Amino acid sequence: MTDKETSALIETLKANNEELLKQVALLTEQVAYLTQKLYGESSEKRVVNPDQLSFFEEDKASQDDEDLPSHYRNYYL
Numbered sequence: 001m002t003d004k005e006t007s008a009l010i011e012t013l014k015a016n017n018e019e020l021l022k023q024v025a026l027l028t029e030q031v032a033y034l035t036q037k038l039y040g041e042s043s044e045k046r047v048v049n050p051d052q053l054s055f056f057e058e059d060k061a062s063q064d065d066e067d068l069p070s071h072y073r074n075y076y077l
Helices: 003-039 060-067 070-076
Strands: none
Touching: none
């Protein structure tokens, strides 16, 4: 191989290497984005109906039971 051919081959390999590095960077970015979409926090907002009971709020009925006679409190608990 001549020096000219070697230089041309080296330039071709450098260009190929740069293109592959760009593809790797793009694919890495896509993987990070899709991983975030799959496993990251959701931005959905939960609409709460004030008339609906919740498992996560304190039981308001227990506070209202104080007004009931004891035999009713035991029956409804």
